Amino acid sequence: MKEAYGEMNLEMIKELSEAHGISGCEKEVSRVMKKWLEPVADEITYDNIGSIIGLQKGKENGPKVMICGHMDEVGFLVREIDENGFIRMLPVGGWWGHVLPAQTLYVTTKEGKRYHGVVGSSAPHGLPAEVKEKVIKPIDMFLDLGVESREEVLELGIQIGDMITPDTKFEVMNNPNYLMGKAWDDRLCAALAVDVLYRIQKDAHDANVYAVGTVQEEVGLRGARTAGNMIHPDVAIALDVTTAMDTPVDQGDIKLGGGVVLSVMDAGIIGHKALLHEMEDICRDLNLDINYDMMTVGGTDADNIHKAHAGIITMTLSIPTRYMHSHRLIIHRKDYVQTVEAIAEFCRRVNWDKIKEMNQGIR
Structure with missing residues (x-):
């Protein structure tokens, strides 16, 4: 059996995965992210819909680099409680009916009872x-819920609009490089954004680096718009997951354990070419593996960020996952570790000359 690849903070990964927070209900997740940001961020702020922003300062008036992963997971809201105590659910985010029957879920009340x-x-x-x-x-x-009536449900404090989330515990799989949990889409990348600050905290860097946990990505990339407008970054890297095509039912080039995945385009953005080439150069310099992702359906926070103000130099880096938008997803340590290394190196290198060079690259 292979040894675990690289260094990962599995405690942070576990806490973020097991936190409960669908779109519009991300507070529990942001509290976990805040806990891990506090040792490495000089400032922590929020936008007005809940996105958390941790700033690690570089040089005064240095370029602003925004690194974001969204905190919300797909789940449900309580839509109706019938007279026999059964709850009808409203999906929040995309669900496939095949993955749901006989699965266990948690209802969280306004008071935080589960x-x-x-x-x-x-x-x-x-x-x-x-x-x-x-x-x-x-x-x-x-x-x-295993109750007799609507009245028993109401006695528990459950009401219309309460959050419903998957019941899943984080697990290191039989090969320690494979990790299973819920909400990898996109808590894994929220963790990655924090991890970048840990990697560069002792390094000199011109950039003022913002690690951001955005909200409401699954219902329209909303936190990316507000956080992006609030920060007004000079460069932004959105982090999200992509579908691993290495199972008997999904076949393609993107596989777990393949390393860095550079997103060329998706339905909402064509990645900034000069930034894409810069990330390619970094990966080659660090001997990291390079893969490319192109999607015609779906998108990431990058889709909204790059259109802010007069336009932002933006692209997406992706982490392959199996079984996206289900109770349990599987990822590979190598993909996470190499992506952290690539983005950390970008943050060390970027300065105003590099920003000018990237802008001239498309003009």
């Missing part, structure tokens, strides 16, 4: 073929 339930499913015995082969829409599913 209650366990299971998504209802039917026994296969005697079901018509057309029913067995049909994917149930998430909005048609229900959560069973």
Whole structure:
């Protein structure tokens, strides 16, 4: 069995993964991120919808570099409580019906109390073929809390609009390079943004580096817009996950353990070419692996950031994950570690001359 690749703060990774926070309900997650930012950030601020911004200062009036990963995870809201105590759920973010039946979820009340339930499913015995082969829409599913009535649900303090999230514990897999948890989309990259500050804290750098945990990415990249406008960065790197194409049902070039993934474009952005070439040079200088990602569907926080003000030099770096938008995702340590190394080196190198050079590269 191979040894674990590189250095990772598994305690931070675990805490962020196991925190509960769908779009619009990210406070628990931001508190965890704040805990890990405090030792390495000179200032911690927030935008007005909850994105957390940790600044590690470089030179006075040095260029601003924004590194962001979104804190929200896909989940549900309590939509309806029927007379028998079953909860109908409203999906927040994209869910595929196949991954939900018989899975356990938590409902979190306004007071922060958490209650366990299971998504209802039917026994296969005697079901018509057309029913067995049909994917149930998430909005048609229900959560069973193991109660007798609507009144019992209300006695627990559960009400319409409460957050519902997956029940998953972080786990190091049988090969220690493989890590499983919930909310890797995109808590993994929120952790990565923090980790960059730890890597450069003892290094001289001109850049004022902002590690940002954005909110409400899964419902429209909203925190990226507000945080980007608040910081007004000179360069931004959005961090997000991408689909690993290395399973029996998904086949392609992006695989776990392949190293750095540079996103050329997605549905909302064509990555800044000069920044892309700079990241390629850094990866070659550090002997890091280079992979390329191109998507025609979906996007990242970069899609909103690059359009702020007069335009921001922006691109996305991606971490491959298996089983995205489900209860349990798997990632590989090498992809995380190499991406941290690449971005940390960029933060050490970037200065106003480099910014000018990148701007001239597209004019």
